[in-house]
Amino acid sequence: MKNTVFLLFLGLLALMGCFRPIAKFEAYKAPVVPDYSNEDAWAALPWKHNATDTVPAGSGATDNQKNAAVDVFFIYPTLDLRITHWNASIYDKMLNNLIERTTIRQQAGVFNGSCRIFAPRYRQAVFGSFIDKKGNGTKALKLAYSDVRASFLYYMQHYNNGRPVIIAGHSQGCLHAYNLVKEFFDTTALKQKLVAAYLIGFRVKKDSLKKLKPCDSAKETGCYVTWNTVSEYGLNGGRAKFFSGVCVNPLSWKQDSAYVDAAYNMGSTDYQFDIRKNETGAACRDGVLLVKVKDPAVYSAFRGSYHIYDYSLFYMNIRANVADRVAEYLKLHGGSIRK
Numbered sequence: 190m191k192n193t194v195f196l197l198f199l200g201l202l203a204l205m206g207c208f209r210p211i212a213k214f215e216a217y218k219a220p221v222v223p224d225y226s227n228e229d230a231w232a233a234l235p236w237k238h239n240a241t242d243t244v245p246a247g248s249g250a251t252d253n254q255k256n257a258a259v260d261v262f263f264i265y266p267t268l269d270l271r272i273t274h275w276n277a278s279i280y281d282k283m284l285n286n287l288i289e290r291t292t293i294r295q296q297a298g299v300f301n302g303s304c305r306i307f308a309p310r311y312r313q314a315v316f317g318s319f320i321d322k323k324g325n326g327t328k329a330l331k332l333a334y335s336d337v338r339a340s341f342l343y344y345m346q347h348y349n350n351g352r353p354v355i356i357a358g359h360s361q362g363c364l365h366a367y368n369l370v371k372e373f374f375d376t377t378a379l380k381q382k383l384v385a386a387y388l389i390g391f392r393v394k395k396d397s398l399k400k401l402k403p404c405d406s407a408k409e410t411g412c413y414v415t416w417n418t419v420s421e422y423g424l425n426g427g428r429a430k431f432f433s434g435v436c437v438n439p440l441s442w443k444q445d446s447a448y449v450d451a452a453y454n455m456g457s458t459d460y461q462f463d464i465r466k467n468e469t470g471a472a473c474r475d476g477v478l479l480v481k482v483k484d485p486a487v488y489s490a491f492r493g494s495y496h497i498y499d500y501s502l503f504y505m506n507i508r509a510n511v512a513d514r515v516a517e518y519l520k521l522h523g524g525s526i527r528k
Contacts, residue, residue, distance in 0.1 A: 209272055209317025209320060210272050210273065210275050210325065211272070213323075214325040214329060217275055217276075219312070220274075220276055220279070220312050221278065221279075222336075223312070223339070223340070225339060225340045231308065232265065232285070232293050232297075232310050233293055233306045233307060234307060235260075239293065241293055241294065241300075241301050241306045242301065244298070245462050245463060248464050248505065250302055251302060252301045253301065254305050257303055258519060259352060259353045260307060260349065260354045260355070261304040261305070261306050261307065261355040261356075261511075262344060262355070262366075263308040263358060264308070264309070264311070264357070264358035265296070265297070265308060265313075265359065265362045266296075267314065267315070267316050267361040268284060268287050268288055269315045269316065270316045271315055275317075275326070276315070276333060277312055277315065279310035279311065279312060292359065292362075293308060295501055296500040297357075299507050299511070302508055302511070302512060303511045303515040304511065304515070307348060312333055313333050314329035314330045314332070314361060315329065319361075334364075334368055338369070338372070341369055353382050353518055353522065354382055355386065355511070356369055356370050356388075357388075357389070360390040360496065362390075363390050363391035363415075364391045366386065366388055367386075367393060370383075374401065375400050376399050381522075383410075384410055384411075384514055384515055385409075385412055385514045386412075387415075387507070388413050388415040389414070389415060389499050390417060390496060392417065393415045393434045393435045394435070403415065405437075405442075406443065407441075407510055408517040410514055410517055414437040414442065415437055416436050416438070416439060416473070416477075416478040417432040417434070417436070417477050417478060417496065418471075418477075418480055419432065419480070419493055419494055420479070420480070420481075420490045420494070421479045421480065421481045422493060423479075424494060432476070433476030433477055434476050435476070436473035436476055438478065439478075439507060439510070440470065442510060444473065447472065449470055449471055451469050451470040451483065452470075453470070455505035455506050456506075457469070457498075457501055457502045457505075458501045458504040459501070464504075465484070467483070469482045469502055482502070488502065
């Protein structure tokens with residue numbers, strides 16, 4: 190089943206490589222603007238039962254959102270591959286179900302051991318936005334960010350209450366997370382409330398932020414981590430320019446090029462959300478994270494990219510690292526934390 194779903198996903202990606210919405214951005218009526226005072230406009234809120242409450246069976250992990258002193262604001266990736274519009278409605282039930290079964294459970298949920306999880310629904314730009322060369326995709330991404338920005342402002346005004354926060358995302362969600370970090374944290378006093386940013390699955394250029402720097406240890410705070418996972422054989426099709434940037438190795442949490450053996454990989458999750466230990470080692474080389482998976486039948490590269498596994502290949506290491514950074518932040522700033 191997992192391979193069937195994955196092959197279907199790859200087929201759709203290939204299709205989208207040739208096609209994108211035919212009409213201009215302005216030809217489509219934008220979906221209804223989300224109202225973030227309505228809890229239905231959120232894919233995850235810590236006081237509502239949702240997919241972030243789950244952990245992999247047999248992992249020993251627990252959901253500790255009720256007791257967490259830190260929040261995470263998580264932005265999910267592109268899951269709309271259709272060509273009938275430039276931006277998705279947040280009331281699309283089929284798309285929302287897919288988002289919750291996959292990225293909300295398997296990516297956002299990685300933070301549930303240490304953080305309350307807030308994940309807004311937003312009018313994501315469709316996949317074709319990233320291959321459009323006529324400006325339509327840029328407009329779609331700008332509209333998507335306007336939702337993410339509005340939801341973050343609502344979160345800060347109504348839910349944050351002075352608590353420290355992690356900003357996280359994947360792929361398109363990483364792009365929006367990066368923009369949030371740049372606008373609200375990089376050069377403002379709010380930087381003091383940033384435990385860390387997990388900007389995973391989208392290229393972050395070196396020195397593109399003025400104050401915030403990449404993390405270079407497992408416990409550093411007020412910094413960001415980022416990587417793009419690629420086969421040890423590299424990428425096919427000249428796409429390196431879309432992936433190569435800052436790279437922090439999620440097995441060592443350093444920026445160096447040292448290879449870290451699979452023995453240090455505490456557990457990956459597969460499509461069924463089961464744990465596989467020691468699945469891959471990793472090394473940052475030429476701005477990407479190179480891996481050699483043990484079981485390519487489970488983790489299949491698409492033209493050299495393991496993009497959809499950026500979180501899942503390092504799931505347990507990310508969980509442990511979030512706990513380490515949160516503990517370090519609370520140790521350094523605990524006296525000023527409002528719970």
